[in-house]
Amino acid sequence: MAKITAGVATSHVPAIGAAIDLSKTEQPYWQPVFKGYEYVKAWIKEQKPDVIFLVYNDHATAFDMNMIPTFAIGCAPEFKPADEGWGARPVPTVKGHPQLAAHITQSLIQDNFDLTIINKMDVDHGLTVPLSLVFGQVEEWPCLIIPFAVNVVLYPPPSGQRCYDLGKALRKAIESFPEDLKVQVWGTGGMSHQLQGARAGLINKAFDNDFLDRIIDKADELAQVPHINYVREAGSEGIELVMWLIMRGALNDEVELKHRFYHVPASNTAVGHLVLENKPS
Template identity: 65%
Template sequence: MSSHARITASVYTSHVPAIGVAMDQGRTADPYWAPLFAGYEPSRQWMVDNKPDAIVLVYNDHANAFSLDMIPTFALGTGDRYEPADEGWGPRAVPPVLGHGALAAHIAQSVIQQDFDLTLINRMTVDHGLTVPLSLLFGPQRADAPGWPCPVIPLAVNVVQYPVPSGRRCFQLGQAIRRAVESFDEPLNVQIWGTGGMSHQLQGPRAGLINREWDNAWMDRLIADPAGLAEMPHVDYVREAGSEGIELVMWLIARGAMSDLAGGPPPRVAHRFYHVPASNTAVGHLVLENIPKESPQ
């Protein structure tokens, strides 16, 4: 067994705030919501069977930890604890997010030395962009619990205020994170999650836009041709997936961290799910497992 950490899987999911509300209010069995939550049941069992030692969770803040006065392009949480944010109606009744300071500090050191200018955040609150994915994959957690089932390192990406980072740069950052994790001198099982999307637009004449065909073709390409997908320009996301569809560049960070981009075998698709609508958003979800080079396909 390796004495170093390794990324064993990547998880991708939308982070629609209404999903968190449905869970918090006990409405997951309502006819409207039941099909969506049923689609996550296989992944919840997968998480039980493949519990990580730490998660690097890529998400975007929605003007809670950061205002429009100051928006870092890439911000890595290096603290030990993050409280749920008050998004205007009180914090979600979920546990605090506990960090992994040692691994986060190592990732920061390594990634900055690979020429990425990260903003380091020692204290911040985390909003639905981070807590809804945790709820979806781990299930409801008591608010008075000491924390979620494993430490989480938040990586906040600016996809709110232009200019936002290119898909190529996000993809490269994922590759840098993989190298950082693999040089950490503890045998940790690390997962990296990419969140946000899929197609949706919250304002203007196209408010409510959902593009099923494009979303599913994009997921196909994320699995099979991530390097090519990373070259997609921003205008394609906005035109085909709506103004908020640009959140999908965050999935490219998680995909870039997979080992096939460093000469390993193609990842195994453990679960894939797509559902519309959830509020006014298309929901996409994917779990990819890294396969050790010596393992049979």
Template identity: 65%
Template structure:
């Protein structure tokens, strides 16, 4: 069966894509970030998954105020880089894994998560920048990617608790997929930053480090942080960190930190990055009205 082996969290600051695309990593401003991710690039090459479930948020590229899904899963064959106003990034198209994506979508919906299913969309820096930070500049991305978009742009975003629970449901879905696949779950966005208003440029390194600390071990404190705390302590865009909790929820009861990187500044934001592995794969059983996802699945098999 398929299995989730690791989780990765990574900021998706668009300027990191610019630094990668235009070979600016030797510039003094960007070099510390390149050096911070270099060990992860080496580690990932040695622990390459078959599929990455990449949790990100769209920045008015695939969605706008006409359509705002809370959770959306890409089930298509491939996804092109989006034109965000200055042309698409010169990075490879993203190759999907429709069989696993459709299986996850079905499992999540039977597990009572109301997913939006997307077969065609372009993906913006929220998804492509983390790929660049972990894989560099390959001619083709070395893994298949299932995009999972979360609304953290327009109020109300989902709660951290709901995101964590979604991660648990993703773990159940992956474990029930019969093909032997190595799967990683990535949470992207953050860390503390605000892009507008009197607090533009806000960085709260102490809070960020607390958040990184509590991604490891068996504590579930992070899932109960209210929206107002993210906004107060980490700025208006710090709410993106709820997407990291989908990754954390998917790793089970307890996790171990393999490496961490944190750097300020990068385009007036904090760069955060962590690699986690599950200590055990235990995730809570489904709490659907059917009793569990397997029971619901049997109704349509």
């Protein structure tokens, strides 16, 4: 049977992707950011996952204000890097796992989570930047990837509790798949940031670090935090953090913290990163 072995959480700042693509990772401004990902780059080589279920949000690339599904799962054999206005990132095409994606879709829908099934979709920096941070610049991504897009752009986004519960249903779905696979679940986005208005540039280190503390072993409490708290404390884009709760819900109740990283700033945001391994249930 398929088995979830670990979870990864990371910000997906677009400027980080540009720094990688333009060979700026050794510049003094960017060095501290990329130093925080040295651990995960070595760790992933030892883990060798077969599939990554990657939770992210689209940034008006595959979807726009005319149509944004709350939860959308990529069921295609491949997903090309999106052109976000300045050409597609020079990264490999994402190879999917349609059989596992279809199995997850069936299971989640039967567990009363309504999903939008996507059979053709380009993927933007929300998905490709985390892959670049963990795998580096490669000819091909070393494993298959199932994109899972969450609406955290247009009101109303899903609640933290809904995301956490979806993660638990995702665990059930993956672990009932009959093929022997090592699966990781990644939650991306955040941390505190606001891109517009009078509070543009907002960063709340206290909120971010409290979130990093609580998602490890108090995620059930964290899931109950209402949207207004994210907006008030972490900025309008801080709501992206609910996607981390899908990752945490998919893991066992007890996890081992392998790595934690927090840095300010990268562009105009805070960067957060966790590596969690499942303890036996």
